[in-house]
Amino acid sequence: MAKGKKDTGRDPSNKELREAERISNLDRDIQRDHPSAVRADPLKLKHINTYGEIPDFYIDRPFTCRNCGKREIWKAADQKWYYEEAKGHIDAIAVECHDCRIARKNP
Numbered sequence: 001m002a003k004g005k006k007d008t009g010r011d012p013s014n015k016e017l018r019e020a021e022r023i024s025n026l027d028r029d030i031q032r033d034h035p036s037a038v039r040a041d042p043l044k045l046k047h048i049n050t051y052g053e054i055p056d057f058y059i060d061r062p063f064t065c066r067n068c069g070k071r072e073i074w075k076a077a078d079q080k081w082y083y084e085e086a087k088g089h090i091d092a093i094a095v096e097c098h099d100c101r102i103a104r105k106n107p
């Protein structure tokens, strides 16, 4: 990551993408103890009404934009914000890159 650049997962380098992909394929027990994992706050996840599992941590998630096909990373810290502060649905996953999201909000 370049100095001074906020680590948003936007425009990741190939190295960053490879590392995120490697980590996302690890066992959850190993991910949980990884330095890039971010702890979840179960008290802030009470809005989630699911029979599925409530996450106890977040990990960087590489994804492909469904719109333009660009590879980006949904950062663990951004997932925490999305689920715990924005009260997003737990089944939501990043599907659009930063540029496409901005373009959709500002047509």
Ligand SMILES: [Zn+2]
Pocket: 065, 066, 067, 068, 069, 070, 096, 097, 098, 099, 100, 101
């Ligand atoms: Zn895109």
